[in-house]
Amino acid sequence: xxxxxxxxxxxxxxxxxxxxPWKPVPRALITHGHSDHARPGHQYYLCHVDTKPVLKARLGxxxxxxxxxxxxxxxxxxxxxxxxxxxxxxxxAQIRIEYKGEIWVITGDxxxxxxxxxxxxxxxxxxxxITESTFALPIYKFKAPTLIFDELVQWWQHNQSxxxxxxxxxxxxxxxxxxxxxxxxxxxxxxxxxxxxxLNDAFSENGYHFVGERISSDTNKESMKGALILAPPxxxxxxxxxxxxxxxxxxxxxxMQLRGQRRRLGVEKGFVYSDHCxxxxxxxxxxxxxxxxxxxxxGYETQYVQWLREQYHLNAQVMKTQHDNAEQEDE
Amino acid sequence: xxxxAQLFEALDETTKTNTKVQLMLEYxxxxxxxxKMFAIAILTGNKPKRPFSTTLLREWAAEYAGxxxxxxxxxxxxxxxxxxxxxxxxxxNVDMGNEEDQPLSAVFSLIIALQKxxxxxxxxxxxxxxSRLTGTSLFLFNKMLTGSLRxxxxxxxxxxxxxxxxxxxxxxxxxxMMGKWNPFSTQFNEMFSASExxxxxxxxxxxxxxxxxxxxxxxxxHIQDWVLEKKLDGIRGQIIFRNNELxxxxxxxxxxxxxxxxFNILQQYLPNGTVIDGEIIPWKDGQPLPFSVMQTRxxxxxxxxxxxxxxxxxxxxxxxxxxxxxxxxxxPLSVRRAQLIELLANPALQDVLLLSEExxxxxxxxxxxxxxxxxxxxxxxxxxKKRNSIYETGRKRGGWWKWKTDPLSIDAVMIYAQSGxxxxxxxxxxxxxxxxxxxxxxxxxxxxxxxxDKEIDQLDRWIKQHTIEKFxxxxxxxxxxxxxxxxxxxxxxxxxxxGVALRFPRILRWRQDKTAQDANTKADLxxxxxxxxx
Ligand SMILES: [Zn+2]
Numbered sequence: 001x002x003x004x005x006x007x008x009x010x011x012x013x014x015x016x017x018x019x020x021p022w023k024p025v026p027r028a029l030i031t032h033g034h035s036d037h038a039r040p041g042h043q044y045y046l047c048h049v050d051t052k053p054v055l056k057a058r059l060g061x062x063x064x065x066x067x068x069x070x071x072x073x074x075x076x077x078x079x080x081x082x083x084x085x086x087x088x089x090x091x092x093a094q095i096r097i098e099y100k101g102e103i104w105v106i107t108g109d110x111x112x113x114x115x116x117x118x119x120x121x122x123x124x125x126x127x128x129x130i131t132e133s134t135f136a137l138p139i140y141k142f143k144a145p146t147l148i149f150d151e152l153v154q155w156w157q158h159n160q161s162x163x164x165x166x167x168x169x170x171x172x173x174x175x176x177x178x179x180x181x182x183x184x185x186x187x188x189x190x191x192x193x194x195x196x197x198x199l200n201d202a203f204s205e206n207g208y209h210f211v212g213e214r215i216s217s218d219t220n221k222e223s224m225k226g227a228l229i230l231a232p233p234x235x236x237x238x239x240x241x242x243x244x245x246x247x248x249x250x251x252x253x254x255x256m257q258l259r260g261q262r263r264r265l266g267v268e269k270g271f272v273y274s275d276h277c278x279x280x281x282x283x284x285x286x287x288x289x290x291x292x293x294x295x296x297x298x299g300y301e302t303q304y305v306q307w308l309r310e311q312y313h314l315n316a317q318v319m320k321t322q323h324d325n326a327e328q329e330d331e
Numbered sequence: 332x333x334x335x336a337q338l339f340e341a342l343d344e345t346t347k348t349n350t351k352v353q354l355m356l357e358y359x360x361x362x363x364x365x366x367k368m369f370a371i372a373i374l375t376g377n378k379p380k381r382p383f384s385t386t387l388l389r390e391w392a393a394e395y396a397g398x399x400x401x402x403x404x405x406x407x408x409x410x411x412x413x414x415x416x417x418x419x420x421x422x423x424n425v426d427m428g429n430e431e432d433q434p435l436s437a438v439f440s441l442i443i444a445l446q447k448x449x450x451x452x453x454x455x456x457x458x459x460x461x462s463r464l465t466g467t468s469l470f471l472f473n474k475m476l477t478g479s480l481r482x483x484x485x486x487x488x489x490x491x492x493x494x495x496x497x498x499x500x501x502x503x504x505x506x507x508m509m510g511k512w513n514p515f516s517t518q519f520n521e522m523f524s525a526s527e528x529x530x531x532x533x534x535x536x537x538x539x540x541x542x543x544x545x546x547x548x549x550x551x552x553h554i555q556d557w558v559l560e561k562k563l564d565g566i567r568g569q570i571i572f573r574n575n576e577l578x579x580x581x582x583x584x585x586x587x588x589x590x591x592x593x594f595n596i597l598q599q600y601l602p603n604g605t606v607i608d609g610e611i612i613p614w615k616d617g618q619p620l621p622f623s624v625m626q627t628r629x630x631x632x633x634x635x636x637x638x639x640x641x642x643x644x645x646x647x648x649x650x651x652x653x654x655x656x657x658x659x660x661x662x663p664l665s666v667r668r669a670q671l672i673e674l675l676a677n678p679a680l681q682d683v684l685l686l687s688e689e690x691x692x693x694x695x696x697x698x699x700x701x702x703x704x705x706x707x708x709x710x711x712x713x714x715x716k717k718r719n720s721i722y723e724t725g726r727k728r729g730g731w732w733k734w735k736t737d738p739l740s741i742d743a744v745m746i747y748a749q750s751g752x753x754x755x756x757x758x759x760x761x762x763x764x765x766x767x768x769x770x771x772x773x774x775x776x777x778x779x780x781x782x783x784d785k786e787i788d789q790l791d792r793w794i795k796q797h798t799i800e801k802f803x804x805x806x807x808x809x810x811x812x813x814x815x816x817x818x819x820x821x822x823x824x825x826x827x828x829x830g831v832a833l834r835f836p837r838i839l840r841w842r843q844d845k846t847a848q849d850a851n852t853k854a855d856l857x858x859x860x861x862x863x864x865x
Pocket of ligand 1: 032034037088109
């Protein structure tokens with residue numbers, strides 16, 4: 001097998017490189033900047049150009065990091081590697097690996113629905129397709145993110161009319177930038193948690209600019225009126241939230257599809273907005289890949305494997321990795 | 332339906348009761364009168380019967396969604412709610428809104444019409460609804476199909492909103508909404524008309540409910556100012572005789588007249604315009620029978636003569652709410668009670684109507700001593716009612732108190748856990764407890780409530796890390812965690828492994844200070860059965 005799962009992560013023995021390894025290795029290819037995929041401690045990183053600022057901001061400026069553009073090929077000991085848009089977060093890539101006519105695609109995390117900002121997922125044909133299965137049940141059916149963003153703006157305006165602030169919880173990498181891009185026509189009165197602002201600053205070196213003002217220790221939280229505050233889920237319930245006066249909280253996550261989850265979290269509003277695939281997107285991606293062999297990782301892997309075998313008669317199997325399927329606290 | 336769906340969403344998104352009342356008020360102000368009746372029916376849990384088995388519905392949902400039944404069941408397991416699972420898998424319109432609106436009555440009509448259709452016809456009708464609804468409307472429709480639609484508001488809040496909307500007194504609204512009414516045949520204006528005459532003659536009065544005594548008896552004043560009665564363990568009920576018709580209502584507002592034929596005789600002897608409040612309880616040889624007898628009785632479809640003989644029911648009467656057609660509720664208890672005693676003096680009534688005996692104690696200390704041993708007298712404690720108290724509406728403090736004996740309790744080990752439903756899906760909230768029989772732990776009770784949200788989260792994490800085996804939704808866990816389980820009574824039971832059944836078991840405390848070895852034993856439970864059981 002060209003790709004195996006070793007105790008360090010996905011491994012290509014022919015090229016002696018790892019993809020998204022969870023233990024420190026000499027050479028790591030990184031699909032995207034989320035912390036369960038981009039771990040510290042590797043001696044060499046290879047990633048898409050827009051992932052590099054994230055790695056430097058999170059892992060330290062001293063890391064050795066080489067970059068590629070989408071669709072650009074790189075040969076390592078005869079193995080051809082190329083990165084293709086995954087639609088997940090800014091800079092996210094599926095990694096295509098070809099050796100002696102055998103083609104593998106490691107999707108990392110990906111999403112098919114356009115969010116109006118993140119480069120669109122590009123299907124890549126292959127023989128072996130590795131996919132995650134976070135939302136691989138038919139109860140997960142996501143609306144177009146742009147429609148969700150419109151609902152979010154409406155809700156913010158409603159809260160403004162009630163003299164309330166609006167706190168929106170979402171990953172600081174990916175969802176935050178997509179939302180802020182959508183809000184570019186409403187640039188006033190938007191505030192950012194440090195985690196979000198740090199990433200936005202990092203992206204600015206690649207020419208990306210986003211609306212919103214960083215909340216620092218000098219920011220007068222008490223004086224905010226009808227503001228929109230963007231923060232990572234980890235900020236919820238912390239003292240940091242206390243000084244915003246009267247506010248309503250929304251969570252942006254695919255998990256919000258289930259009513260019980262939103263109520264359990266104790267937020268007023270749940271926007272069903274994910275940077276992962278829903279059930280039908282996963283099926284579409286599997287079919288577009290034309291792969292005969294599908295390896296299913298983190299999520300509802302047993303159920304999804306059975307579905308792929310029965311429905312599409314594919315050679316599907318469970319592949320155990322150490323990537324998260326939970327709401328990862330990415331700070 | 333769309334306006335109601337919006338109201339449902341908004342109610343679901345807030346926990347603040349004032350906001351909930353405000354949202355309902357806004358809805359009542361803008362909705363059509365016809366829709367309002369159906370909305371009130373849904374909000375107060377007065378909903379049509381489920382039209383068919385859910386097995387069929389699951390198969391149809393899977394077929395409609397193009398997925399195998401096992402995948403539907405897996406999804407249901409994760410979502411934890413059948414109506415919600417169906418709504419999610421059959422939704423084909425997530426990116427579009429609901430095409431056309433329809434009145435709530437149309438949805439009710441369809442659900443009722445479905446009850447009379449053949450399966451194939453039902454399927455077709457349901458597929459049609461599924462194909463044109465989305466989001467919350469689709470969810471509401473499926474919750475009605477599964478007969479499980481509940482809205483996060485209490486009846487009290489609905490009444491509050493209605494009272495504000497109609498600018499009427501909350502008590503008056505409560506009275507008008509008592510009993511089962513049919514939204515198809517009830518007009519909004521009629522139901523809430525300010526005229527007394529408009530109230531249907533079968534309508535019960537709202538029950539006055541007592542709070543548990545939470546203050547020292549020193550604050551209650553002279554014991555002579557209070558009527559003390561045994562608190563009995565039956566079914567709170569209201570007997571109504573008006574227009575030569577007899578009605579027996581339970582506190583849960585179920586009409587039980589047909590189930591309790593013992594009381595038919597009252598039609599001959601009660602004067603018209605009589606309403607009595609009391610405890611309906613099986614009674615033999617001058618003694619109440621245990622509640623388990625009552626439970627078997629309620630569970631029966633047909634009451635056989637044998638049963639009537641073995642467990643005849645009486646009402647132990649403690650209040651007179653209406654006499655000679657006059658609403659007595661604003662009279663002081665002393666007046667109502669005197670009138671009640673006079674009424675019950677008729678020997679013809681005495682087979683089925685007993686007077687709730689007044690217990691006389693010289694001091695509060697004496698009353699307390701009785702309360703603590705009340706179980707020996709087939710009672711759960713004492714009721715304290717101020718002699719000059721009026722008959723209030725609903726749960727009110729001050730005039731009446733219940734003073735119960737402490738629950739029985741036992742320390743037990745958790746051995747199984749099961750995930751909850753709805754809000755508690757994916758969280759282990761239902762536990763099975765065991766006591767020692769030699770060196771084996773034998774399960775004897777299940778309990779759901781009693782822990783704080785924080786404790787539930789903590790326990791949930793522990794369960795996930797200490798699972799021994801999984802059987803479907805149930806996990807067996809290591810025998811480590813000890814809980815103090817409280818219960819109201821203990822009875823012999825052939826259906827339970829240990830031969831005892833507990834009444835109202837609940838978690839009193841998580842005993843993190845104890846180890847599994849410290850838990851109680853089968854012998855301890857059997858001893859309690861001898862002392863307090865039946
Ligand atoms: Zn990711």
